[in-house]
Amino acid sequence: MTVDEKTRTNSRFKLVGPKEIGYNVKQVDVFLERARAYFLSTDTHGNAITSLDVRTASFDPARGGYSAQAVDAAMDRIEDEFVLREKELLIGAEGEKAWMMKIGKTASVLRARLHRPDGDRFRRPSKKSAQSYNINDVDVLCRELLVYIEDNGELSVDIVRRAVFAPEKGSDGYEESQVDAFLDRVVELMASIDPLPAK
Numbered sequence: 001m002t003v004d005e006k007t008r009t010n011s012r013f014k015l016v017g018p019k020e021i022g023y024n025v026k027q028v029d030v031f032l033e034r035a036r037a038y039f040l041s042t043d044t045h046g047n048a049i050t051s052l053d054v055r056t057a058s059f060d061p062a063r064g065g066y067s068a069q070a071v072d073a074a075m076d077r078i079e080d081e082f083v084l085r086e087k088e089l090l091i092g093a094e095g096e097k098a099w100m101m102k103i104g105k106t107a108s109v110l111r112a113r114l115h116r117p118d119g120d121r122f123r124r125p126s127k128k129s130a131q132s133y134n135i136n137d138v139d140v141l142c143r144e145l146l147v148y149i150e151d152n153g154e155l156s157v158d159i160v161r162r163a164v165f166a167p168e169k170g171s172d173g174y175e176e177s178q179v180d181a182f183l184d185r186v187v188e189l190m191a192s193i194d195p196l197p198a199k
Contacts, residue, residue, distance in 0.1 A: 013070040022065030031057055035078060039085065051082035051191070055184060076161060083191040106189050107149055113182065114146040122178045124171035132173025134166035145186060157190040 012029065016022040038049045054075055059065075091099050113121055118139040125132050141163055147153035160183055167173070 013066040013074070015064060016067055018064045021061045021063060023059040023068055023071050024062040025065050027059045028066050028071055031059075032074075032078075035082075039081065049082070051079050051086060051188065052184065054079040054082055055187060076158065079187075080157075080191050083188065087192050103189065103192065106185060110182070110186060110189065111146070111149055114142050114149065118143075122174040122182070124173070125175050126171070128170040130170050131176055132168045132170060133176055133179050134168050134173055137165040138174050138179055148190075155190075157187055160187055160190065 012032070015025075035049050035054060057075065059071070087099055090102065119135055121139065121142055141160070144153070144155055145160070148155040163183065165179075
């Protein structure tokens with residue numbers, strides 16, 4: 001067995017073919033090791049990693065790297081664990097009322113934007129050449145989110161995480177960065193409210 005074959009055998013995740021593109025193995029391993037060390041430590045301040053860090057982590061493409069689908073699924077589970085830990089730490093430090101107030105405030109901010117009319121929920125890019133998201137695609141998800149928040153509708157956090165919107169150019173679509181930031185807050189809220197599935 002060659003060193004390369006041994007490395008592939010001992011990998012944490014499924015590896016794509018040698019000529020296929022996956023995630024950079026070293027970057028994934030380093031990040032997950034940092035996340036694991038922080039999660040298992042009692043030090044909640046030094047070298048802190050948050051659920052937002054997990055959600056926004058990105059890895060370079062690499063031939064023969066880790067399967068993106070496998071890594072993404074693991075990162076989702078890790079994020080859920082971090083969100084619950086952050087909830088427990090807040091309740092432990094300031095009480096359950098503080099957590100409920102935080103959740104209520106976040107939901108209120110999200111609800112206000114969701115109540116805006118279709119086509120007006122987010123900014124339009126000022127540059128004609130800027131990449132943007134299809135307005136109708138985003139608004140469809142927003143209407144589903146409004147039902148989830150106000151009427152206790154059923155919507156999986158993974159639906160939001162995996163949401164894909166058709167591309168547009170400039171003011172024909174919504175500004176990508178604003179939509180992405182909003183959905184980050186939505187994911188944070190949903191992950192903190194919905195219990196983790198039984199293992």
